Amino acid sequence: MMSPVIRSATISVLVENEAGVLARVVGLFSGRGYNIDSLTVAPVDDNGHRSRINIVTSGTDMVIEQIKAQLDRLVPVYKVADLTLGGPHIAREMALIKVVGIGESRAEALRLADAFRARVVDATTESFVFEMTGSSDKLDAFTALMRPLGLAEVSRTGVAALARGTTII
Amino acid sequence: MSQTLPAPEPVETQQAGAEVLLRALKEQGVEVIFGYPGGAVLPIYDAIFQQNAIRHILVRHEQAAVHAAEGYARSTGRVGCVLVTSGPGATNAVTGLLDALMDSIPLVCLTGQVPTHLIGNDAFQEADTTGITRPATKHNYLVKRPEDLARVVHEAFYVARSGRPGPVVIDLPKDILIGKAPYMSAPTVEHRSYRPQTEPDRVAIARAVALLKSAKRPVIYSGGGVINAGPAAGAAMTALVRKMGYPITNTLMGLGAYPSNDPQFLGMLGMHGTYEANLVMHGCDVMLNIGARFDDRVTGRLNAFSPNSKKIHIDIDPSSINKNVPVDIAIVGDAGRAIAMLAEAWDADPTEVDRPAIAAWWKQIAEWRGIDCLKFTQTQVAGGIIKPQYAIQRLYDITRELGRETFITTEVGQHQMWAAQYFRFDKPNHWMTSGGLGTMGYGLPAAMGVQIAHPDALVIDIAGEASILMNIQEMSTLCQYRLPVKVFILNNQYMGMVRQWQELLHGGRYSESYTDALPDFVKLADAFGGTGLRATSVDQLDDVIREMIASPRAVIADICVDQKENCFPMIPSGAPHNQMILGTEHGDNIADAGAAKLTDAGMALV
DSSP: OOOOSOEEEEEEEEEEOOTTHHHHHHHHHHHTTOOOSEEEEEEOSTTSOEEEEEEEEEEOHHHHHHHHHHHHTSTTEEEEEETTTSSOEEEEEEEEEEEEOOTHHHHHHHHHHHHTTOEEEEEETTEEEEEEEEOHHHHHHHHHHHGGGTEEEEEEOOOEEEESTTOOO | OGGGSOOOOOGGGOEEHHHHHHHHHHHTTOOEEEEOOOGGGHHHHHHHHTOSSSEEEEOSSHHHHHHHHHHHHHHHSSOEEEEEOSTHHHHHHHHHHHHHHHTTOOEEEEEEEOOGGGTTSOOTTOOOHHHHHGGGSSEEEEOOSGGGHHHHHHHHHHHHHSSSOOEEEEEEEHHHHHSEEOOOOOOOSOOSSOOOOOSOOHHHHHHHHHHHHTOSSEEEEEOHHHHHTOHHHHHHHHHHHHHHTOOEEEOTTTTTSSOTTSTTEEEEOSTTOOHHHHHHHHHOSEEEEESOOOOHHHHSSGGGSSTTOEEEEEESOGGGTTSSSOOSEEEESOHHHHHHHHHHHHHHOOOOOOHHHHHHHHHHHHHHHHTOTTOOOOOOSTTOOBOHHHHHHHHHHHHHHHTOOEEEEEOSSHHHHHHHHHSOOOSTTSEEOOOSSOOTTOHHHHHHHHHHHOTTSEEEEEEETTGGGGSTTHHHHHHHTTOOOEEEEEEOSBOHHHHHHHHHHSTTOOTTOBOSSOOOHHHHHHHHTSEEEEEOSHHHHHHHHHHHHHOSSOEEEEEEBOTTOOOOSBOOTTOOTTOOBOOGGGTTTTGGGOOOOOOHHHHTOO
């Protein structure tokens, strides 16, 4: 029987790139009470006919199966893949993180950014904007560290994800 | 992808968008449109005026147009077609669209829209129709380019009828209807992304047959999916179930798929289902669900639903499987195909069924049947008050005796449940009721759609006096087109089901459920140009029913019934199948099933 434990799932959806398709997907989640922890969408083929939507959601196995089935029956959906269940995958996002401060906290922010392999993409005498790419956990850890050092603003892209190896959805 | 579609015609021979639209509808086999004109759709009405192939039925409210198309679709198995204007025309249609979505009825609804250059400007009679109808339709389209028009119409019909059927909206800006557009025939290639699975998995079918053959206490539970799969699917299911010798129950949506006078038929199951059907569901060891969706009206409390059974679920919609009830064998596919394959696999599997166990199961069922859960007492004294159950029973007996092809629609409430319990259906597509959405006001327009499709048949809307007032304006449509629909009102002056819940769950505080100033339905029928009849006592009932049926006109028969009658058996919200409330006729007879307890958790459910 299916597990009642709530798990996280990264789901990729290949859709026809037409007006309203994102609203259909998002409306499905809000209308049926599912969670969206992260969502990204962009065209992914040359002629712009298809877009890929990556959704990070959470729920019991029964709910996640239901989410996939509901997505799959939308008319403009080509394919739904559960990357979390489908085997090893990479899921990464990018964040821009603004830290405002002077003196020792500013120097400490820069040292930590270096340790986390964040790039400085903007700097003033009183601020840095770091760019960082990686797993959501890593981005969470870094922003938590920046909080006492003058964290002012964060902008994150949401997760882009692919299966490892030769597998495609 | 576009190169695989038929080539559009050259510019010089192109017609106006409205004409292209009608041509595409004709190619899709549309013979009737239910609609209501308005500014944004005037070009379509102009094109309709200039042709004879497609008949337009002018309703009196857009909601009724959609229900009429539902009645048409459900009684014929074809795609219903609706035409409404922009703004309020479209928003009035929304209830009907959601009704069709929840009951899986194939429709295409054309909505007018302001010209493309005005979209988003809060123009007169503008509404974000695709936005509003997105969660109320299977799919919707806004046609923004003339070259998409014909393709979108063909695609909409494909989507409406394929897989699990449903309503599709095409939003048509006025400039698209007026300007030239190229025609394109229906594509013969597969749809780009929407390809529902209809062919069941053979291995799963074989596993299902093995499980069914090993059953000691089996049940077949079938729903609207078998109706949607066509009359042949119902006939094949009937043959299979007879061969198995197992009991069968139908959902509200599935009535008629299996002949209800057959000894293997247990009646409807669920909240107001029969005692025997619900106890069989509760006590079975193998359940075969064909085309039903474990709706909350059927399952009662989920964690107590059929606790000791292995479950097989056949559904064309994968999202219906494991949604409410986890199942052991899932079979995705068309019910008709699945039934045919089950029958084949049943014959091919040499295992014998456990006849002694099945005989013992039937013996148990006979005991439950012995309770006679639908029993009621009707006085035959002249001047005696009519029991609503008796009114339906007489209606059934008399229509059966007359032998005319009879279609029944209903509104929503007590009368609907009594109709489901006491009118017996032998054929699919002859019973039209709003199951999922529970739309009061459904029955009269639905009956209108049925009568259009079957001009010579007897079409009866079994109604309540509250529901009928929600779309009573359609009496005017009936009279315009001389549609002899019969409206059979069980008039108890209460919103009966609301009153029943208030009596059982809210301490008898009948808050706003009594209608103090009902119209005189006899005069009302007369005012619309129909015939009004009334029965106030049991001795008048048969005469009124016979006169109603014999009339060549639309009739409202106002049957004044016992105001205090409740609809039983009843599984209160939050209770399991083996805890039913039986009627007062049964005294203490509920003891062996455990008296239903009304819980706080159940109170919160609808």
